[in-house]
Amino acid sequence: MVLPKYAEFYVWAENRLIPLVDSLTDEEYARELSGPKRSIKNLLVHWVATYMYYFDIKTPFSEFMTELNDFSPKQLTTRWQELLTRFSSDMKADERSTIDFPLGPDKVLTAAIEDYYLAFTDHSTYHRGQLMSFLKTIGKEGINTDYFTYLTS
Secondary structure, X not given: OOOHHHHHHHHHHHHHHHHHHHOOOHHHHHOOOOOOOOOHHHHHHHHHHXXXXXXXXXXXXXXXXXXXXXXXXXXXXXXXXXXXXXXXXXXXXXXXXXXXXXXEOOEXXXXXXXXXXXXXXXXXXXXXXXXXXXXXXXXXXXXXXXHHHHHHO
């Protein structure tokens, strides 16, 4: 069993974001912003595609991006919620000691399973920060998804 308490925190943190995204207008969702993903929509398409890739590493990442690009905000957050739930279950019950994860066409990362899940969830922490920054840029109030906040909630 890998990091069950951390898996619960991870789901809590990401679930706090979904209502914020669901409350956006279409214009806010697609508004061009500065930063690497350029819009909330682009950020979420990338983020959800990352989950899809976790479950199907044989399919090129770009195919997931293309599929998700036409999703409405609600369709995207629904898919996000579904994949988050599946990912969390895997994270709690994974009995493997290592994982081979492709990082590109000719590069595979072999990592301890704990390191893999920590890397994956840490990257999502980065995306949570990006989303909070984007929301503040468009005049919305962000929320705290910090582990200390989770412990006191």
